[in-house]
Amino acid sequence: MRPGYFDDLYAASDDPWGLARGFYERRKLALLMAALPRERFERAFEPGCALGLVTRQLAERCDEVLAMDVVPRAVELTRQHAADFPGVTVCEGSLPDDLPPGTFDLVVLSEVGYYVADLDALRSAVHGLLRRDAVVVACHWRHSAPDYPQSADVVHAALGVGMYRLARHVEDDFLMDVWTTVPGSVAQREGIVD
Numbered sequence: 319m320r321p322g323y324f325d326d327l328y329a330a331s332d333d334p335w336g337l338a339r340g341f342y343e344r345r346k347l348a349l350l351m352a353a354l355p356r357e358r359f360e361r362a363f364e365p366g367c368a369l370g371l372v373t374r375q376l377a378e379r380c381d382e383v384l385a386m387d388v389v390p391r392a393v394e395l396t397r398q399h400a401a402d403f404p405g406v407t408v409c410e411g412s413l414p415d416d417l418p419p420g421t422f423d424l425v426v427l428s429e430v431g432y433y434v435a436d437l438d439a440l441r442s443a444v445h446g447l448l449r450r451d452a453v454v455v456a457c458h459w460r461h462s463a464p465d466y467p468q469s470a471d472v473v474h475a476a477l478g479v480g481m482y483r484l485a486r487h488v489e490d491d492f493l494m495d496v497w498t499t500v501p502g503s504v505a506q507r508e509g510i511v512d
Contacts, residue, residue, distance in 0.1 A: 332395060337369055346492060350428065350457050351375050353485050353496050355504050359424040363447060365413045366430030370396030377403035380424065388412040414443035421449045427456045431473035432466040441476050448499055454481060457494040 337343050350372070359380040367373050367385035373396050376383045385400070385408045387393050393410050400406040409418070414434065425444055434440045444454060456477050458470035470493040481497035484504075488494075505511045 329391075332391070333369060337371055342491070343371075346457065346494075347372060347375060349487060350426070350455060350494060351379070353455065353487065353494060354379065354424070355453060355484055355496060355498065355507075359453070361420070361422045362424040362426065363418060363422045364426045364428070365411075366428065366433075367396045367408065368392050368429075370399035370408070372426060372428050373400050373406060373408070374403065376424075376426065377406050381405055383407070384409065384418050384422075386411045386413075386416070386418065414439040417443055417447065420447075421452075422447050423449045423452045425452070425454045427454070427458075427477070429458055431456060431477065432458055432463075432468040432470060434473075435467045437468060437473060437476035440473075441479060444477065445480065451500045452498070453484075454497045455494070456497075457492060460489070460491060460493050 357379065361382045362376050362380040362384070364373055364376060364383060364385045367387045369392070370385065373383055373385040377400055382405045383403070385396050385406060387396065387410065390410060393408050396408045400408065414436065425447060427444070431440060448454070454477065456474055458473055460470045474493055474495050478495060478497050481499055482501045483495060484498050485496040486494070
């Protein structure tokens with residue numbers, strides 16, 4: 319990405335990707351939240367938080383959420399949208415360069431991975447943030463776009479190395495994967511099956 323790319327997008331609009339409008343985005347967010355394999359999480363990390371729409375949903379299911387974005391305006395918008403959730407912290411930064419302190423039992427990468435040129439560095443950064451029994455969710459647009467150095471399929475193949483895939487949702491428009499660091503389905507965790 320050229321320097322200032324994201325700043326220029328936010329200078330033109332507070333919602334450069336149209337995340338707050340339309341059924342497509344609402345449906346994708348609902349699918350992402352439904353795919354989470356636990357009802358509650360202790361500590362979630364969401365890089366590339368944009369407007370904070372995913373952040374708000376995560377805050378309802380997590381004790382703490384650390385949201386991050388490279389654009390100061392996005393950080394400000396997320397703080398506004400998540401102001402009524404005391405467990406949400408929003409900071410400026412980007413993966414894989416700006417690693418937050420501590421570890422997480424949930425990392426959500428929604429529409430951010432294909433902007434990262436070095437996927438080995440991204441995978442190493444994400445995996446280094448995970449607790450022993452953690453969940454990683456990735457959701458990315460599948461259509462070609464000249465601004466993305468990577469495709470959704472390539473990003474997900476890189477991120478999933480060394481983890482157990484719990485769920486995969488594939489559509490023409492987007493790809494969503496849910497991985498865990500420890501094997502076991504939701505039914506197994508709840509003792510419904512062995």
